Amino acid sequence: MLVSSQPDLAFAGEAANGREGVSLVRDARPDVVLMDIRMPVMDGIASTSAIIEAAEQENFSAPRIIVLTTFDLDEAAARAIRVGASGFVLKDAEPEFLLAAIRTVHAGSAVIAAGATRELFQYFSAAEPEKRKPESFGSLTAREREIFLLAARGLSNSEIASSEYLSEATVKTHISRILGKLGLRDRVQLVVFAFEHGLTSWESS
Incomplete structure (x- = not known):
């Protein structure tokens, strides 16, 4: 009812469990999925992973997934982000926030439950005691590394543009190239990638 009440949104369907959710995505091809973490038959983590894998294998655009x-933060939500979710919100979030989250991830950004960002990235940072610089990071140009580090610290495109004396369009292009080279879906995965590999403390050169 909430989604259907919005003129710019359309309700694609509902699934009773994770396995049905994967089938629904294959059939309906929604742009955004609201994924419950705890479901029967297949949980939200496995379902998220299966949807991303199905999109790659069957060559269709994977939906943005909101857990x-x-x-505010549990390990399951963090694991869902690892496998491809674009963020998470609380089940008791205000309707306006949930609608904003749907529009935000559809636009290509990520959403994190209020107050959980620091704890989320601390979780990923602590999860990898031995961090190695990934080979893919070496494919970034010096400028891309600079922008990567700024984005990893949570700066918006406009803040990066102001800091680096660039246009927002140029920053957006750099971010897209960075995500492509690193095989990441969105900015939240970029930040997780940075914390997992200890990149937030490295120099860009």
């Missing part, structure tokens, strides 16, 4: 969770 719905009960707590």
